[in-house]
Amino acid sequence: MSDRTLALSVDGIRSYLRCPRRYEFAHVDGLEGEADDPTTEGRLEVLRRAICDGLRADSDADALETAILERLGELWADHDERLHSRTQRRHERRVLEATARAYVEAVGATHAAGIDALGSDAPAAEFVGPHLPLTGSVALPEREARASIEAPVDYVSADGSSLVGVRFVPTLRPLGLLRYRDRWEGDVADLFAAHFDPERDEFAPGLVGGLFETSVALEGLRALRDELDLTGYRTCRYVQIPLADRSRVTVNWMRDAVEASLEPCDLTDVFLDHQTFGMTHQHRNGAVESRLADTVSAIARGAFDPASRWETIAEHACPDCAYAVCCGPRVAAEVRFDG
């Protein structure tokens, strides 16, 4: 791996947190693995594109909803997914439509107005994706180099004096505790530390990955703000919005109605620690940034052997791993078990 070409993504780093060998298969060797849930990913992509196209077209709530639903109809017509029947296909479309309406009601209209405001401040800039790249970086002192890390967002909006990056995700489940807390100090900080403590069994790659992602996204937003000279936005925030959470969908078969609700998650407050904030006056977290730098450094020097955390990885990461059949440590462990 050349110093000059060390470009990482937060999704790759999240994969490394689950298992370093899995990261090596996917991101170093380039071996294709099955997506976690290709059906959900495909539907999420349809809705993501429909919403982004709607946001580009209109900011008035009613017009926004109409624009998103019309675009959703076009994209769904081209969406190639095997379903049992036309009835099921119609039902899945109605679930997406209900989610789109819930999005507009919960935050869509407000975010669209914020995008309009940004457009006035920086007319030539593009604030709507999908998959707008935000980039942070980490120093690699032992190599006298830096690694760049990409954290894509689907759009950037304004909320008062904050610049807000928004990413659509399937569900918030991988975030674990982060969904239910609004402060770093306490059990979030403790679980984060425990994940890296070899004396403790806790394994929280989703929570740690969510905090790493927030760190990179906020750095990317600060860089975007400075690059576009958006001086009126003093702080940056990072929000995830789940668009494929079946637990938020209800079907009333008697009334032939599908309804959905949506719960965006602003990760900024649970991320920032008050000590770092007191020193920098920015939404930052020294502990997370330090561990992110250590993790990136480990990737850079090729530390892919899962042996040091084998018991935890075997229990939590191996069972759903697409590389299990070609993975030496996993095969060796199964042979030992059978023998």
Ligand code: SF4
């Ligand atoms: S099978 Fe287990 S050890 Fe091998 S790459 Fe997958 S998660 Fe890692």
